[in-house]
Amino acid sequence: xxxxxxxxxxxxxxxYIDPIKEFIDQLNSYDNVHVITNxxxxxxxxxxxxxxxxxxxxxxxxxEKYGKVVFVCKFLHGDLRS
Numbered sequence: 001x002x003x004x005x006x007x008x009x010x011x012x013x014x015x016y017i018d019p020i021k022e023f024i025d026q027l028n029s030y031d032n033v034h035v036i037t038n039x040x041x042x043x044x045x046x047x048x049x050x051x052x053x054x055x056x057x058x059x060x061x062x063x064e065k066y067g068k069v070v071f072v073c074k075f076l077h078g079d080l081r082s
Contacts (some may be wrong), residue, residue: 005055006082007064008041010070019066026061030054034081036059045079 011019024042027035032050036043044051055073062069 001048001077002040002079003046003051004075004076004077004078005044005051006041007044007055008072011066012070013066019062019069022065023062025056026058027054030057043080045081064080 009020010016010025013019024035024037027033027042027044030050030053033044033046033054036045044054046054059071062071
């Protein structure tokens with residue numbers, strides 16, 4: 001099953017750009033997902049299990065590294081690119 005997730009990250013810190021960039025870099029380290037970033041959000045595409053594993057790992061990493069962070073996610077069944 002294919003999945004599309006749109007993620008917006010809001011670090012609760014004065015320096016918010018680095019945590020966002022590093023989160024995107026972490027997502028891009030997963031080979032089985034496709035990541036598209038724009039000025040409003042990051043979109044992740046791929047097989048359901050691969051996308052969920054990547055998001056889970058990256059959100060956990062972000063909480064451990066930066067503490068308080070707000071994530072807003074939208075999940076869509078299927079691949080929005082097609």
